Amino acid sequence: MIGGACVTCRTISDTSHTASPSFFLRIEVSVTFAHELNRDLETEIMKLLELNMRPLYDQSAQGWNRREKLKEMREAPSRFLLARASVRTRAEDALSEGANVSAAGKGELVGYTMFRLDFEECDEDDPLRLIDEQDIELAYCYELQVAPPYRGKGVGQFLLGCLEDIAKASRMKKVMLTAFLHNRSALEFYRAQGYTPDLISPQETDGDGHTIADYQILSKALVQPARECIQRARPHVQSQ
Numbered sequence: 010m011i012g013g014a015c016v017t018c019r020t021i022s023d024t025s026h027t028a029s030p031s032f033f034l035r036i037e038v039s040v041t042f043a044h045e046l047n048r049d050l051e052t053e054i055m056k057l058l059e060l061n062m063r064p065l066y067d068q069s070a071q072g073w074n075r076r077e078k079l080k081e082m083r084e085a086p087s088r089f090l091l092a093r094a095s096v097r098t099r100a101e102d103a104l105s106e107g108a109n110v111s112a113a114g115k116g117e118l119v120g121y122t123m124f125r126l127d128f129e130e131c132d133e134d135d136p137l138r139l140i141d142e143q144d145i146e147l148a149y150c151y152e153l154q155v156a157p158p159y160r161g162k163g164v165g166q167f168l169l170g171c172l173e174d175i176a177k178a179s180r181m182k183k184v185m186l187t188a189f190l191h192n193r194s195a196l197e198f199y200r201a202q203g204y205t206p207d208l209i210s211p212q213e214t215d216g217d218g219h220t221i222a223d224y225q226i227l228s229k230a231l232v233q234p235a236r237e238c239i240q241r242a243r244p245h246v247q248s249q
C-alpha cells in the first residue's frame with residue numbers, strides 16, 4: 010500500500026431522482042498514512058468528523074473529545090482512505106471521457122475511512138479463532154464518514170469495499186468496527202454491507218434493564234473459518 014497513491018476511482022451518477030442523470034460524481038480514493046497528515050488535511054478530516062459525529066457523541070456516555078480523536082488520527086498505525094470528488098455535468102463528463110482524473114488531494118473531501126491493521130481479542134467461540142489463539146488479525150475501521158450532500162450515493166459502500174479489499178490483501182481475517190446503538194441509520198447501513206454483532210460485543214443492558222453499553226461491536230469475516238475447512242477435509246477431527 011503506497012501512501013498518497015490513488016488506489017481506485019469510481020463514477021457515480023445521480024440516478025436516484027431521474028432516469029437521465031443530471032451529474033456524475035467521480036470519486037478518487039487515495040491512501041494516506043498518519044505521518045503524512047499535514048495541518049490542512051487534519052483540519053479537513055476533523056471538520057467532517059465533527060459535523061457528522063459530534064451530535065452522536067454528545068448523546069453518548071463517553072461524550073465528544075476532540076483532543077482524543079486527533080491523537081488517534083496521528084498515531085502511527087492509523088491509515089486513511091480519502092474520497093475526493095469532482096461533480097460534473099453529463100455534458101462535461103462526455104467531453105472528458107477517457108481523460109485522467111484530477112491528482113489525489115485536489116477535489117473536495119466527500120468521505121473517508123480511518124482504519125488500522127491490528128490484533129484484537131476474540132471470543133473463545135469465534136469460528137475464525139485458531140486453537141489457543143487469544144487475538145485475531147483484523148482491520149479495525151475507526152471511522153467511516155460521508156459528507157451529508159453525498160450520502161446515499163454509494164460512497165460509503167465504496168469506501169468500505171476498498172477497506173475490505175486492503176484488509177483481504179493484507180491477510181486480515183475480519184473487519185471490525187464500533188457503532189453507537191442510537192446511530193440507527195449507520196447500523197442499517199452496516200447490516201446491509203454484511204456486518205453483524207461480534208461475539209465480543211458487550212451486552213446492551215444488565216439483568217435489571219440498566220444500560221451497560223450504548224454501542225455495538227460489529228464485524229464481517231473475510232475468510233472462511235479454518236476449522237470448518239479442516240473438518241470438511243478430515244471429518245473425524247474433533248472441534249476444539
Ligand SMILES: CC(C)(COP(=O)(O)OP(=O)(O)OC[C@H]1O[C@@H](n2cnc3c(N)ncnc32)[C@H](O)[C@@H]1OP(=O)(O)O)[C@@H](O)C(=O)NCCC(=O)NCCS
Pocket residue numbers: 061062152153154155156159160161162163164165166167187188189192193194195197198201202
Ligand atoms: C453511514 C454512512 C457512512 C453510509 O454511507 P452512504 O454513502 O450514505 O451509504 P451508501 O450510499 O454507500 O449506502 C449503500 C447501501 O447501504 C444501505 N443503506 C445506507 N444507508 C442506509 C440506511 N440509513 N438504512 C438502510 N440501509 C441503508 C443501502 O442498502 C444502500 O444501498 P442502496 O443505495 O442500493 O439502497 C453515511 O451515511 C454517514 O457518513 N453517516 C454519518 C456518519 C456515521 O454515522 N458514520 C458511521 C459511524 S459508525
